[in-house]
Amino acid sequence: MQFDLSDIQLCIFDLDGTLVNSATDEIPFFFEKLSKRLDKSIAKNFTHYPHRTFASAINNVTPEHRRTELYDLIEKEMNNFARSRLWSPLKMGNELFKQVSKHNINWRVVTGNFKSASLTKASMAGLELPIEAVYATDVKSESKAKLIKYLMKESHCLPHQVLSIGDSSYDKATAKQLGLNFFQV
Known part of the structure; x- marks a missing residue:
């Protein structure tokens, strides 16, 4: 697979579903743990939360004074979840990753998941x-768009110099919102 990278100075990769397989029971596991820790029923679909990330869900159902503590507790549970599953690389995303690396293009992984669990999966x-x-x-920083804007500023990149690679309509919408090039795997 060849992709024109001549104007690209920064490549943003999603992780789950792009570089590594997704687990169908991960999101239900997260919402079960969050609901249990809050001792209340909550919406269990990311479309109910503005940024469609784990952090966005936590922020929207948790009082501000408990958010960091709850995030840290659930991050440990999600990392244990990640350790208990089998994860495999996804061919198309990894081929693109190799191509970007071969061209010495600056790259970052931006995920709406927890960092420790993401590193474990990878x-x-x-x-x-x-x-x-x-x-x-x-x-x-509950928004992937906010993180990508930060990385663009840090890398001194204009939107047309950034390629976002992801697997979801949300990844595509985020890239469009920021004016980035997008490739869907």
Whole structure:
């Protein structure tokens, strides 16, 4: 697979469903743990939360004074979940990752998942991602778009110089919102 990377200075990869397989029971597991910790029923679909991330769900159902504590507790549970599953690399995303690396293009992984669980999944799938190259949403920065804007500013990139690679309509909408090039795997 060849892709024109001549004007690209920064590549943003999604992780789940792009570089590593997704687990169908991960999102229900998260919502079960969140609901149990809050001791209340909550919407269990990311479409009910503005940024469609784990952090966005936590922020929208948790009082502000409990968010960080709850995020940290659930992150540990999600990392244990990640350790208990088998993760494999996804061919198309990893081919693009190799192509970007071969061209010495600056890249980052931006995920709406928890950082520790994301690093665990990548490692178990045979992808050794440097911790400083993985950006995950959290209670202070619940939006992937906000993280990508930060990375663009840090890298001195204009939107047309950034390629976002993801697997979902949300990834595509985020890229469109920011004026980025997008490739859907």
